[in-house]
Amino acid sequence: MKYAWVFCLALAAGCTHVRPSQRAALKNPAMRFEMEPGAAAQRDSILEISEGATFRSAGSGTPGVTCRCK
Amino acid sequence: MQLRRPIGAFVLIAAMSAVAAAQAPGETPSAPAPAPATGSDEPNTDDYRDVLGGEKPTSPESSTTTSTTSDETPMTGTGRFGVYHDSDATTVMRGLATAAKEWGHWSLTTTAVVDAVTSASIDVRTSPALGKVDVVTGASGQSSMTGGQMSDTRYLGTVGVGWNDTSGHALNLTTSAASERDYASVSAGLNGSIDVADRNVTLLGGFTVTDNWVSSVLDSTLHRKMFALGWSGGVARVLTPTDAVRLRYDGKLSDGYQASPYRSVRFGDWTTTTLSTGQITFDNTIGSADGLPEKLPETRLGTALTGEWVHALALGIGLHSSVRAAHDSWGVDSLTPALDLRIAKPTWRLQLGYRLYLQSRASFFEDKYTMDPSMYVNYSSDKELGRQIGNLASFDVATAISEPDSPNDARMMLFFHTDAFQYTYPGFDLLPSRTSVFIEAGLSWEH
Numbered sequence: 050m051k052y053a054w055v056f057c058l059a060l061a062a063g064c065t066h067v068r069p070s071q072r073a074a075l076k077n078p079a080m081r082f083e084m085e086p087g088a089a090a091q092r093d094s095i096l097e098i099s100e101g102a103t104f105r106s107a108g109s110g111t112p113g114v115t116c117r118c119k
Numbered sequence: 120m121q122l123r124r125p126i127g128a129f130v131l132i133a134a135m136s137a138v139a140a141a142q143a144p145g146e147t148p149s150a151p152a153p154a155p156a157t158g159s160d161e162p163n164t165d166d167y168r169d170v171l172g173g174e175k176p177t178s179p180e181s182s183t184t185t186s187t188t189s190d191e192t193p194m195t196g197t198g199r200f201g202v203y204h205d206s207d208a209t210t211v212m213r214g215l216a217t218a219a220k221e222w223g224h225w226s227l228t229t230t231a232v233v234d235a236v237t238s239a240s241i242d243v244r245t246s247p248a249l250g251k252v253d254v255v256t257g258a259s260g261q262s263s264m265t266g267g268q269m270s271d272t273r274y275l276g277t278v279g280v281g282w283n284d285t286s287g288h289a290l291n292l293t294t295s296a297a298s299e300r301d302y303a304s305v306s307a308g309l310n311g312s313i314d315v316a317d318r319n320v321t322l323l324g325g326f327t328v329t330d331n332w333v334s335s336v337l338d339s340t341l342h343r344k345m346f347a348l349g350w351s352g353g354v355a356r357v358l359t360p361t362d363a364v365r366l367r368y369d370g371k372l373s374d375g376y377q378a379s380p381y382r383s384v385r386f387g388d389w390t391t392t393t394l395s396t397g398q399i400t401f402d403n404t405i406g407s408a409d410g411l412p413e414k415l416p417e418t419r420l421g422t423a424l425t426g427e428w429v430h431a432l433a434l435g436i437g438l439h440s441s442v443r444a445a446h447d448s449w450g451v452d453s454l455t456p457a458l459d460l461r462i463a464k465p466t467w468r469l470q471l472g473y474r475l476y477l478q479s480r481a482s483f484f485e486d487k488y489t490m491d492p493s494m495y496v497n498y499s500s501d502k503e504l505g506r507q508i509g510n511l512a513s514f515d516v517a518t519a520i521s522e523p524d525s526p527n528d529a530r531m532m533l534f535f536h537t538d539a540f541q542y543t544y545p546g547f548d549l550l551p552s553r554t555s556v557f558i559e560a561g562l563s564w565e566h
Contacts, residue, residue, distance in 0.1 A: 066316070066317065066319055067319060067357045067358075067359060067360055071360040072357070072360060073360075073434065074360060074361050074431035074434055075357060075360065075361070075363060075431070077431070077434060077435050077437065077463050078461075078463040078468060079431070079435055079436055079437035079461040079462060079463035079468075080363065080429050080431055080437045080461075081429070082355075082363075082365055082427055082429060082439065084437075084439075084461045084463065084468065084470055084515075085468070085470055085515045085517065085534075085536070087197060087199070087534075087536075087561075087563070088470075088513075088515045088534070088536040088559070091199075091201060091213075091536065091538075091557065091559060092511075092513060092536075092538050092557070095203065095538065095540070095555070095557060096476075096511075098503075099503065099509070099540065099542065099555070100453070100476055100478065100503060100507060100509060101451050101453070101478055101481070101501075101503040101504050101505075101507060102421065102423075102445045102446075102447060102451045102452065102453035102478050103445070103453070103455075103476075104349070104369070104371045104421055104423070105349070106325075106349075106351045106367060106369040106423075106425075107308060107310065107325045107326050107327040107349035107350050107351040107369065107370075107371075
């Protein structure tokens with residue numbers, strides 16, 4: 050798992066810089082990681098009780114870091 | 120009634136997630152996004168939220184033409200009704216309502232969920248206790264067991280408070296309480312995010328705590344607890360004008376009673392007989408044909424790593440791919456690749472997805488425990504702890520049916536959502552496969 054954190058740091062420190070004026074495509078709802086969070090929440094609630102190794106993230110979806118913080 | 124271990128989470132998670140969805144970044148009190156293509160390169164409050172955030176109802180086109188000077192946005196909400204049905208004779212009808220309101224940097228969201236469940240699943244029909252009971256009615260009237268079919272009703276309430284300074288810092292607190300006849304749960308979660316590097320990078324983190332009380336409609340002396348702690352950390356990044364990625368690490372520690380009080384394990388090279396009532400009985404067992412209550416370790420630590428990539432094929436058309444790898448201390452490993460195509464137009468949105476799920480069995484799980492029970496430390500007949508192969512196809516569509524008259528009005532969206540699941544359980548003779556469908560429709564008032 051330490052390699053994951055190394056990758057995270059590398060990702061965060063990457064040199065690519067996309068300016069606000071270049072983000073027209075990124076701003077479209079189709080580019081969100083969760084485009085339909087309500088539907089995804091319902092789906093995830095079924096997956097968690099149907100699959101032995103699936104559990105919800107504490108940071109996304111449920112209380113929803115990425116879902117509602119921006 | 121606990122058809123599956125911890126089925127109470129079904130309603131709990133759905134409602135907590137509804138709070139998250141209702142407090143989506145698109146509903147923050149900040150002004151709608153200015154036109155990005157012709158603006159300056161100075162980062163603003165919306166430059167990044169659309170990439171990583173949740174559903175924002177206004178289209179890119181419409182968002183360029185609206186503005187508001189008020190800190191107070193109109194109340195938003197969602198009403199959903201869905202039906203789940205599977206080939207294992209389980210039906211769940213769900214009603215969900217959410218209301219949200221924002222004041223300046225603060226937001227408040229409340230959610231109520233009711234699940235009505237009926238089931239004659241393999242867990243019910245093989246349960247020596249449930250299968251023999253003709254009628255069991257809870258004092259509350261919530262649950263009953265009649266002729267091999269159980270029914271139950273679950274209720275849940277959730278309150279969430281969010282803070283967002285619209286400059287790249289956000290914090291959210293969510294609390295929930297759920298109740299059913301033999302299962303109760305309370306939960307709280309706190310999470311937040313920080314944007315850095317001119318909002319090209321977002322750092323994410325959060326944790327949840329959940330306390331569960333387990334009882335049994337058949338044994339009034341059974342009162343057990345299970346505590347769970349979840350945590351998450353990650354990073355998201357804009358890579359190019361058409362690409363963004365996110366990497367997340369999630370963990371969950373569960374401690375306490377994690378079995379089902381209704382599920383039993385038979386030993387020996389058993390065979391089964393299905394009675395006219397649907398009850399399944401066992402022959403050629405070692406020891407009692409009723410078996411023994413399943414026995415699971417009381418501590419379970421699970422971790423998962425998820426990578427995601429979203430790519431713009433064209434303006435308003437995105438391709439989202441992800442891979443999740445998970446491992447836990449019970450020896451269950453899984454790999455989950457997924458792909459979905461999204462189209463977002465000014466008045467409608469469409470999403471088509473496919474997801475594959477591959478899972479290994481827990482280290483103590485066996486399709487048949489052929490030796491004497493004393494030879495095993497732990498044993499279970501939970502098919503979700505055995506090998507699993509799952510396929511999921513999903514379809515979501517939403518369309519605007521009324522547009523706001525002013526920037527401070529909400530617009531109404533009609534949506535339809537369906538998921539089709541198919542699972543196979545290699546080696547699990549009692550239920551080789553299961554097919555499920557969840558269909559849901561609803562209305563939302565979004566800002």
